[in-house]
Amino acid sequence: MQPLEAGEPRTIGAYRLLGRLGAGGMGRVYLGRSAGGRTVAVKIVHPHFASDEEFRARFRREVEAARRVGGEWTAPVLDADPDAPVPWVATGYVAGPSLDRALAAHGPLPEASVRAIGAGLARALVAVHGLGLVHRDVKPSNVMLTL
Template sequence: MQPLEAGEPHTIGAYRLLGRLGAGGMGRVYLGRSTGGRTVAVKVVHPHFALDEQFRARFRREVDAARRLGARWTAPVLDADPEAAVPWVATGYVAGPPLSDAVTRYGPLPEYAVRALGAGLGEALDAVHAHGLIHRDVKPSNVLLALDGPRLIDFGIARALGATVSLTSTGVSVGSPGYMAPEQIRGLDISGAADVFSLGAVLAYAATGTAPFPGDSSAVLLYKVVHEEPELGDLEGELRELVAGCLAKDPADRPAPAELARTLAPGGAAALVAPCLLYTSLS
């Protein structure tokens, strides 16, 4: 967390801001606390998006849908104000490192932890898609490793952003190179299968410590995703087959999130994710 800079707000809605957690193409994310003492993550969109009525309408619909989600493996939407001068949304704060930080610091996760991770995220995406949402930006930094299992953050709202900006807008990309599905890169209509592709890339990263489409520039990454096969390192057996299936170029060839979760954890993700399961590899 970084301290607030001059010019940044100290309160948003009913929340006192404690510091800045990060920033992205859509806006900034702050750590906040309610008057009752609950810790939350508050995302505030960039002011120029607030001037676009189409964005506001999509943002409103996505927030309404996300409020109803309440899935086991996501951070719940607690509060929002799409009508504010600068729209914002508050979600439950998840105490746990991003997958990207954990792998960078400790290396790849063992297979049982990758299975727990994939099963939890598969169940999360199944719930997200059932509510008419598409995440559009499943990547290691959007997966938090909590003590009782993974949490997928920043779901749904990415779809509202997609109505306003394009892949080539200056400083903004709807999705992350190397984790975006081929159809997403091509600017085609996408379905939940795009999230499954991204999930496959996340699982490959978690299991091997490297992204399945490596490269030193966005252009190289985008080209490899569209035209080349993924690099899966020493992944083997059923896990390799599952990840490769998620990374199929044709969306129709990818498994459904619920199917993936059942294969990874036949008894359900909760049965596989015991307390500290993902953290055992980080000790």
């Protein structure tokens, strides 16, 4: 986690932002905390997308699809505001490294770990596909490793 920089938001919706977890083509992801103390991951889209109505419609559909999944192998959507001046979504925080970071830090994983990750990923995709959805962003940086 990186500290918040000047100009970055300190809150979004009902969540206090604690630091930046990462960034991608669509936006930045922050570690946040609810008033009740729950740790969350808050994705805030890049501001230039906020004025694109086609993007907003797609983001709204993706949030609604993600809300439907909520399986044991996926992070649940807890809150979102696709109509905010800068759209955002909050999900349950998954404590652990991404698969790409684990591989970079430790090299190839033991066979048992590879099998467990493959089984978990398959279960997550079965839940997604079972709802008639397609996950279009499966990649090592989006696969989180936890106990």
